[in-house]
Amino acid sequence: MTGEIGQLSLILALLMAAVQAFFPLVGAAWGLPLWMAVGRPAARAQGLFLAVAFWCLVQSFIANDFSLAYVAQHSNSALPLFYRISAVWGAHEGSVLLWALILGLWTAAVSVFNRGLGEAFVARVLGILGLISAGILAFILFTSNPFERLIPAPPDGQDLNPLLQDFGLAVHPPMLYLGYVGLAVPFSFALAALLSGSLDPAWARWSRPWTLTAWAFLTLGITLGSWWAYYELGWGGWWFWDPVENASFMPWLLATALIHSLAVTEKRGAFKAWTVLLSILAFSLSLLGMFLVRSGVLVSVHAFANDPKRGLFILVFLGLVIGASLVLYALRAPKVQDHARFHWFSKESLLLANNILLVTAAASVLLGTLYPLVLDALGLGKISVGPPYFASVFTPVVTPIFLLAGIGPLVSWRQGEVTQTWRRVRWMIPLSVGTAVTMGAVFFDLKHFQTLAAVSCALWLAATSLLPLAQRLRRREGLSSLRQPAGFYGMTLAHFGLSVFLFGVAISNQYSVEKTVRLSPGQSVELSGYTFLFKGIQESEGPNYRSDTGWFEVYAGDQKIAELWPEKRFYRVQRSVMTEAAIDWGVRRDLYVALGEALEGDSWSVRLYVKPWVRWIWLGGGLIALGGFLAAADKRYRIARVYGSAPQGALRSTSVPS
């Protein structure tokens, strides 16, 4: 019964999405207020039906309703409740439903928080969101229906992939999708602005908080995914340049470019056409990511598989969305007038450099990700592009970003002062290099020029990003100087977070050590000053698995500093083996133990890592996301003013610094 309610809700949601697309768009084109007014209630109804459908699927998982094929394939009565709920989006059908639900939530949010936007503009935004939603819902109903019945129902389910029976599945996909799908909002804003034919700076101001929020969620989602891969896969790595990781990283790079170019468009009225194009491209790459993951063309830990119908459907959908929006762009963008002028050394030109570098970085990732697929599709051989490609192309492209990110906020709009800026930052150079060398001498060896350069870069960015704050504190009296807009703090925090991230990457990549050894109980092995003593293996039973748990004691000198319990689990239903690494984490280092295989006698193969400063990678990612949320909360975005009616001067005086 629950399944049928879900199915019905999905159909109703599709109908609502069609209504939400048709009436407001036509109404806005013909100037029919009544038709335009349909958008809001339709959007909320669509969101409601999607929520009901999603709840029905959750309920079916909780109630172990194995008469639903999707539940039978991805759950089991022995699966703990927590994992039964996250299993809802553990495979293809449910994760597309989650995608649709999140789009419904974003749409409903737009239908509520639009004070001051013109009626026609709201109608167009909702109409475009409705079109996207209708496409996704048709995809679900025709190719990936999670409510399909299985008759006769099997007595028990085939269980969730053990790799996914983890807390990570509960948080990583929802956060990632909130970001991915959230990019549909700036996309719709951009298309609505193109349709209405007026790209005044107010449009950018409305788009900014939405883009920042989506971007912050995307940052958080990617960071969580990286952390999950680190502790779950047992390979000790935090980023693998896996095609599916790239699929989330490319929209992130473009969205990062977008939040910066939106600042220029809002503040200075420049880069208008470019900002619109970036909005289109960012969402297009997010859809491309969906195609790569959902069509089964990729071979990776994420790839769900598939019948070719699904891939074809998404490919056609992708082509329609990108094609139609680019055609609209080509028709309307040439009419956009861009009068703003700026000096070669100004905030505008530095943000332009930021955009060029980020787009180049995204293009290099796209090349490495798609090239093997294209070659394979053309029958020209099977190749794969390994991490060394990405490392060698990506590093030189992003390095200038780290250097420029510190300077950008210090330079004024329109015309910056080269000498004055130089005077403000010059002492940062010896300071950051000197500190890096000192740190290198005290904590590590100094052999690696690259690491030294990267740490200097990180320190430079940390120091310069805090400089405006320090100067504001010095210039004015007391705590009142701390009363800066949230946008300023958000930016500072995000840039500072980037330096924390870079610091973690530089140190952990260079100084992590790894050892694969064969150990019998009582034997110990030394790694990077720590002694790992293997005490033995104990067997235990979990709810749906049997576990061999290793017992390790870690000593620094004579002192015991940690006990670690890595596991090798055998999941009964899927008859598969899973490695659960054990990690003793710390600010300055992680100790990481993963069991390999049982060898003859009592001995086991064991993989050990000591990873210095690795936590700083995710700490940095978290700070960047927090900065995004903080900036999105800036009060100045919510000042009511009807779109299109504000005088330029008034806008400028209240607009937000980037």
Next chain:
Amino acid sequence: MTARQRRMLLVSAVVLGVSIAAFLALAAFQKNLLYFYTPSQIQAGEAPSGYALRVGGLVEQGSVWRDPNSLAVRFVLTDGAAKVTVFYQGILPDLFREGQGIIAVGKLEADGVFKADQVLAKHDENYMPPEVAEALQRSGKLPPVDEFKQGRP
């Protein structure tokens, strides 16, 4: 700065950026492409020795040999028509077992033994890497479809 000058600056910056990136990308591409070979291709001498490449197939039943004192392991990969011996030192993935489709990344030695740096098997007993499936199909040794569904998570 006039609009024209600015546009020129923009265009030249973009051209410069793109060409640097293209240069880096192509240089890196040359070095980092990994080609896939089947055991048949290796036996026919199509694969160069001394270069990093990938080979895939089924682990032959009864072929896995472990060194009792170290982590060294040796096994035979087959696509049904030909065989190649793989040598590896380290921890095999959780789903490595005889009869399983796997991919090994490494170099072909002059004596015809494939020395792997990495052995990949997916977290699914029914999964078979598409390359391996195709190699088996070509040699007519593909197991029944329901037994090996491609890429189910």
